[in-house]
Amino acid sequence: MWNWKRLGMAAGVSLTLIAAGCGSSEEEASGSDSSSEEVSYGEEMDYEITGVEAGAGVVSKAQTAVEEYGNLEGWEVSTSSSGAMAAALGEAYEDEEPIVVTGWTPHWKFSKYDLKYLEDPKGVFGEEEQIKTMVREGLEEDKPNAYQILDQFNWTTEDMESVMLDINEGSSEEEAAQKWIKENEDLVAEWTKGTEEVDGTEVKLVYVMWDSEIASTxxxxxxxxxxxxxxxxxxxxxxxxxxSVASGEASGMVAAWLPVTHGSQYEKHEDSIVDLGANLEGAKIGLVVPSYMDVDSIEDLKAAE
Known part of the structure; x- marks a missing residue:
């Protein structure tokens, strides 16, 4: 992992927003009540988008955004991990400092902080996504009960974020999962409906170290x-x-973000993997900022000077 740059460095980016109704010097001379206000983040942002792992789709899209949006000239996407990104966001939020991060929903940060996605007029980050379940070929024949449970697994953003928040607040992954299962027995019964209990049949699940996928897996x-x-x-x-799923080394995963985030991986492996469909609807990726920042669109950001 790389060391985070301290926020508050010099040579940042200026985000200038003129308050609605501001007037020209002539209007001011004529007695207008209009006024203008400049909000500058120039010395604090250091032209940096705080990213996660280098191989993550949201990071790739953020890098594409830097290329596609002329106003992001001179910006860089710094890569690290989802945990480091969340830590940087938390530190900035506590001090009400500006920060732009690569974000996705579901994620506990939206339950803990008041955040917003920046509008993406060019559509670089795509529309809403699905999180899908993928399993290896032959799983249905070899382990039909595991296959059916994975096929019937389906929940909501709110479900996932509640597990993520418990983990973030100190519960172990196992404790948070067990708590959620105990509180949602009816839904879990739908996942196991029509299956039989087994005695030690091996199942290998893989996941990427994102808070959302830690929770679901x-x-x-x-x-x-x-x-x-x-x-x-x-x-x-x-x-x-x-x-690992395509090769049959792993039984499956519930962590496939499509069509954008893992699109290139799906295209590479779709002929040797079994798509069981969405386990969560309405996932989203994009650039995220605290709501206290006076910026609403990627196009509101300013190029490096």
Missing amino acids: HVIGEVLKQQGFDVTLTSLDNGPMWE
Whole structure:
């Protein structure tokens, strides 16, 4: 992991917004009540978008945005990890300092902080996404009960964010998953409906180390354990995660963001992987800022001087 640059460095970016109704010097001379106000983040932003892992789709799209939007000339996307991004966001938010991060929904940060996506007029980040379940070829024949549970797994953004927030506030992944399962027994029963308990059948699930995928994978992993499966959960980078399912090394994953975030990986492996459909609708990626920042669109950001 790389060391985060301290916020508040010199040579930042100016974001100049003129208050609605401001007037020209002639209008002011004529007695207008209009006034103008300049809000500058120039010495604090250092032309930097705070990113996550270098292989993440949202980082790739942020880099594309820097190329596509002329007003982002001179900007850089700094890569690290989702945890480091969240830490930087939290520090900036606490001090009401400006920050732009690569963000996605679901994520606990939207429950903890007042945040907003920057509008994306060029559509670089695409529309809403689905999080889909992918399994290896032959799983339905080899392990039909595991296949059916994974196929029936489906929940909401609110469900996922509640698990993520519990983990962020100190619960272990297993504790947070078990708590959610206990509080949502009716929904879990829908996932296991029509299946039989097993005795130690092995299931290997893989996931990328994003807060959202940590939550979903541990929840479905706990459900499979309660049904008698011997479950192994392994975190991998994006590419290896897809390759492990496509090669049959892993049983499956519930962490496929499509069509944008993992689009290139899906195109590479779609002929050797089984798509079980969406387990969550309405996922989203983009550039995210605290709501106290007076900027609403990517186009409101200013090029480096």
